[in-house]
Amino acid sequence: MMRWSWGNKRLLVLAGAFALLLLAPLLNYYYDINFIQGWYQSIGIGDFWIVSPLEGLESLLVTREPFGPLLAALFFPVLLALLLGRVFCSWICPITFLTEVSERLKKLLSKKTATPERWTLFRQMLWFALGLELFLTLVLGAPIFVFMSPPGLIGRELMMLIFFRTLPLEGLIIILVLILNLTSKRFYCRYLCPLGAFLALLGMKRRVRIENILQNCKGCRTCDRACPMGLSPSVGEGTTVYCWNCGTCIDNCPYGQLVFKVKKEESRPPIPMQKRS
Amino acid sequence: MEHVYPGKCIRCGRCVEVCPYRCIELLDIRHGLSAGTPIIDVEKKPCFLCMKCVHVCPTGALLPIEQHETRMGLAVIDQHTCVSWKPDSLLMCKTCYNVCPFRDTAIRMEEFKPYVDERYCVGCGICTNACLVNREQGGKAINIKPIYATIKLPEVPQ
Structure with missing residues (x-):
């Protein structure tokens, strides 16, 4: 069996997530099947409801009264962010899908390397964007x-x-964001996206991180050049709050030194793998 | 459906997608901070009170209420153009009365004239769409006027 790289797996998930956005309105409009409604602000799959955490937080902040279904719908995305970090951004978000597809097309057509890092700002800009956004909301x-x-x-x-x-x-905002993302590598996602910032904040103590196992690392820094977020996984920046667990560095490491590591709680003994009778 | 509080609504559009009659539309960016919130233009397409939208709202901007508790507006009869109200008219039309989902409570016939009871009218717009009279200045002989959340309507006795 062919081993799929993380990049291909991720593209498949991204394409599926994008197809869902097309499928849901088509089913609703032409066949009156209401099984799936909405998109990534709030999506309802049958009775399983999901509300995007930042939007839910804003709604709660503005109305100042909790609403049961909203809190229940926040549970799953918040749990996902707590365990896996900012994976919505890298594995589901349609902006990432459109950016990656255009990047791949660009590569096919012009044989050029990936989007340059034209503008670099402080990484902390992300928190500023989140703070400003919440302040303006209030x-x-x-x-x-x-x-x-x-x-x-x-x-x-x-x-x-x-x-x-x-x-x-x-x-037009979408077009603007895509232009920003394609002019300078992931400019919007890196510095301006409040949702990304909020999910990153939630995933600060996430369980799954990218680590350099440092057994055979030659220090070639290929991973650092490949990272879409401009991090340096070679020196352990894959464990910082800014990493979105996309796995690009893992695919690009020629020596296989980078891995997804599941951090277990130290206090709890490991669960035995055999089945209980 | 009821007063959509633009701070509560997260513009997810699920109410639009479930509406089987395609009555719900989204406001666009010209409406400022209310952009993206749902609206029903009942004079264009009436709401048939299926109550599907209120059951999918994740934020409580639309609350799951009963059909008769809905308030989208108020039907107002133009007594100058309604054929049943014209003093010298020999016609008696009761189309609005016949189509009203709350017949005999929201629209009553008294002395062959239709009356709207503001305590019960939900403002669904079915009467406006059914009315046969087209006024010169636009609209029908029965139209839906907006009501505002600040106006307290009298209590509906159960």
Whole structure:
């Protein structure tokens, strides 16, 4: 069996997540099947509801009253972020899908290397973006990110296209974000995305991290050049809060020195693997 | 459906997707901070009160309420153009009365004239879409006027 690289697996998941955004409105519009509704602001698969954590937080902050279904719908994405970190960004987000697809097309057409790192800012910019966004939300009394969020907007544009045959003007934000992402490597995701910042914050103590096992590392820094977030996994930056567990560095390491490591709690003894009768 | 509080709604559009009559639309960016919130233009397409939208809202912007508790507006009869209300008219039309989902409570016929009871009218717009009179200035002989959350309507006796 062929071993799939993390990049290919991830592209498959991203494509599936994007296809869901197209499938849901098509099923709803043409077949009146309401099994799946919504997109990555809130998606309902049958009675399993998910609300994006930042949007849910904004709604709670503005209304100042908890609503049962909202809290329940926040449970799963928050748990995912707590355990795996910012994996929504790298494995599901439609912006990442569109960015990666255009990057791959660009590579096929022009034989050029990946998007350059044209502008680099402080990594801490991400927290500033989150703070500013939450502050503005509270000042204006209306959630900002919910109608400006690029991953949500893609879903909204696709739904509006299928339901009303129009594309709302807010879609320009998507184009702007894609231009930023393709001009300088993941510029929006790295420095400006409040949702990414919030998920990163939740995943600060995540269980799965990328570590350099340092047995055979030659210090070639191939992984550092490959990292879409501009980190240096060779010196252990894969364990920092900024890593989004995409696995690109693992694919690119010629010596197989980088691995996903599941950190177990030290206090608890390891669970025996054999089945209990 | 009821007053959508733009701070609560997270613009996920699930209400739009489940509406079987495609009555719910989303406001666009011209509406400022309310952009992306759902709206039903009942005079264009009435709401048939299937209550599917309120059961998928994840944030409580739409609350799962009963059909008769809904308030989307208020039907107002234009007594100058309604054929049953014209003093010298020999016609008696009761189309709005016939189509009203809350017949005899929201719209009543008294002395062959339709009356709207504001305590019961949910503002679904079915009457407006059924009304046969097209006014010169636009609209029908029965139209839906917006109601605002600040106006307290009298209590509905159970």
